[in-house]
Each structure stands twice: as structure tokens, then as C-alpha cells.
Amino acid sequence: MTEMSVELDVVTYNSLMYGHSLWMEVVEARKLFGFMITKGCKPNVLSYNILINGYCKAERIDEAKQLFNEMIHQGLTPNIVSYNTHGFCQLGKLREAQELNKNMHTNGNLPDLCTYSILLDGFCKQRYLGKALRIFRAMQSTYMKPNLVMYNILVDAMCKSRNHKAARKLFSELFVQGLQRDVQIDDTIINGLCKEGLLDEALEAFRKMEEDGCPPNEWSYNVIIRGFLRHRDESRAVQLIDEMRDRGFVADAGTTAW
Numbered sequence: 001m002t003e004m005s006v007e008l009d010v011v012t013y014n015s016l017m018y019g020h021s022l023w024m025e026v027v028e029a030r031k032l033f034g035f036m037i038t039k040g041c042k043p044n045v046l047s048y049n050i051l052i053n054g055y056c057k058a059e060r061i062d063e064a065k066q067l068f069n070e071m072i073h074q075g076l077t078p079n080i081v082s083y084n085t086h087g088f089c090q091l092g093k094l095r096e097a098q099e100l101n102k103n104m105h106t107n108g109n110l111p112d113l114c115t116y117s118i119l120l121d122g123f124c125k126q127r128y129l130g131k132a133l134r135i136f137r138a139m140q141s142t143y144m145k146p147n148l149v150m151y152n153i154l155v156d157a158m159c160k161s162r163n164h165k166a167a168r169k170l171f172s173e174l175f176v177q178g179l180q181r182d183v184q185i186d187d188t189i190i191n192g193l194c195k196e197g198l199l200d201e202a203l204e205a206f207r208k209m210e211e212d213g214c215p216p217n218e219w220s221y222n223v224i225i226r227g228f229l230r231h232r233d234e235s236r237a238v239q240l241i242d243e244m245r246d247r248g249f250v251a252d253a254g255t256t257a258w
Contacts, residue, residue: 008039014046021054029054045071049081056087061096078107084114089122097122117149124157132157145177152185159192167192181214187223194227202227203236218249226255 001008013036020029033051036043048071055064064087071078083104088097097119104111116139123132136154139146151174158167171189174181186209193202206224209216216224221244228237241251 008036008041010036010041010044010047013041014044014050017047017050017054021050021057024054024058026051026054026058026060043074045076045079045082048076049079049085052082053085056085056090059087059091061087061091061093078109080104080109080112080115083109084112084118089118089125092122092126094122094126094128111144113144113147113149116144116146117153120150120153124153127157127161129154129157129161129163148174148179148182148185151179152188155185156188159188159195162192162196164189164192164196164198181212183209183214183217183220186214186216187220190220191223191227194224194230197231199228199231199233199236218244218252221247221249222252222255225251229255 001012013032017029017032020026020032029051033043033047036047048067052064052067055061055067064085068078068082071082083100088094088100101111101115101119104115116135119135120132123129123135132154136146136150139150151170155167155170158164158170167189171181171185174185186205190202190205193199193205202224206216206220209220221240225237225240225244228234228240244251
């Protein structure tokens with residue numbers, strides 16, 4: 001394009017920067033960003049979002065914050081993607097994440113489902129389950145209802161904290177909220193029960209999947225079989241292995257290692 005004297009526009013530059021960011025080549029993306037400006041092509045919000053996302057993935061949060069502030073200084077208004085791409089929650093910087101969330105409201109950007117999912121995941125990973133649950137319940141009183149991803153995040157965190165009763169109670173809410181559950185959330189419950197040695201309850205939950213129209217897949221079988229093997233219940237493990245094979249499923253490396 002350059003050899004043919006075709007003028008590059010912001011879409012072309014953004015596409016190239018996005019490609020560099022995908023390969024974690026944030027330095028190259030930043031060089032291209034600077035080159036675009038020297039050529040008189042003004043970056044737009046997407047240009048900044050691509051770079052901010054690249055810096056966050058590279059865990060260079062300070063530089064991401066500088067770009068965010070620079071974007072505002074240039075007269076551009078951050079959109080919901082600009083806020084969601086920050087990696088504060090991923091790095092456990094929950095205070096910064098909350099400040100950014102407040103800033104979002106100040107600038108007239110309402111958080112979306114992705115925003116709430118990021119916050120929930122961050123609080124759960126840092127074991128602030130109570131705070132995550134409060135955010136979740138607050139959402140339920142608004143126009144924006146929690147989706148299946150959020151239920152998965154919380155159920156997984158509850159199982160990991162050995163609060164299986166609360167996990168199963170939250171799981172039962174799916175039907176009340178009219179959400180169609182997926183295999184992943186069942187597997188999370190079953191895996192948690194197996195780790196606690198509650199094998200009868202795990203098997204009951206496993207069998208109920210079929211009854212409720214959400215049949216177990218290959219991963220489901222591997223999860224429960226490993227649970228039985230871990231607790232030396234070889235007879236039921238063998239029965240499930242035979243059942244799995246009859247369905248055309250294959251035991252993975254983690255299962256066969258037992």
C-alpha cells in the first residue's frame with residue numbers, strides 16, 4: 001500500500017496494532033501507534049483500547065493507565081471496552097478496579113455484563129467471596145440480571161471454599177431465573193463434592209444431569225471417575241469407565257494416570 005502511495009487510514013493502523021497485540025508484541029504495537037501520529041493519522045478510541053488491552057495482557061498496568069489518561073487528555077471519551085480491558089482484577093488490584101468502576105459511572109458509562117463478570121472473578125480469585133456475592137445480589141435488583149457466566153464464577157468459588165451447600169443453593173436459582181444451565185456448572189458442583197469425599201452426592205448430581213436434559217459429556221465422566229479413584233472406590237469407577245466407553249467417550253491422561 002505504501003509503495004503504491006495508498007494513504008493508510010486509522011482502520012489499517014488499528015488492524016496492524018491488533019495483530020501485534022494478539023502476539024503480545026506490545027512494543028511493536030506502540031511503535032506503530034507513534035508512527036501513525038507522525039503521519040498525521042489521528043488515533044481513535046479503538047486505537048487506544050487495543051494498546052491498553054495489550055499492555056494489560058503484558059501486565060504493564062502503569063503504562064495502560066497512562067494511555068487511558070492520555071486518551072481523555074486528547075479529547076476522546078472512553079467507552080465500556082476501555083474500562084473492561086484494564087487488568088486490575090486479573091492482577092488482584094481490586095481497589096484500583098473499584099476506583100475505575102466509579103470513574104466509569106462518572107463519565108456516563110454504565111457497567112455491562114462483562115464489567116460485572118470481571119469484578120466477580122477478581123473478588124472470587126482473591127477470596128473476597130462475600131463482596132462478590134453482594135455485587136451479584138445488587139445486580140439482581142437492577143435491570144441487568146446475572147448471566148450463566150456469573151453463576152459459574154460464584155459456584156466455582158463456593159466449591160473451592162468448601163461451601164457446597166451455598167453452591168448448590170445458588171445452582172438451584174438457575175431454574176427460578178429461567179436460565180438454561182450448561183455442563184460446566186454441573187461439572188463444577190460434582191468436582192467440588194468429589195474433592196470433599198461426598199461421592200454419593202456427587203453421583204446423585206451426575207445422574208440428575210441426564211434427568212434434567214443436560215447429559216454429561218466426556219469431561220463430566222473424567223471428573224467423577226477421578227473423584228472415585230482418588231477416594232479408592234474402584235468398583236464404581238470401573239462401572240463409570242465402562243459406561244463412558246459405551247457412550248464413545250475416552251478417558252483423559254489425568255484419569256488413566258490413576
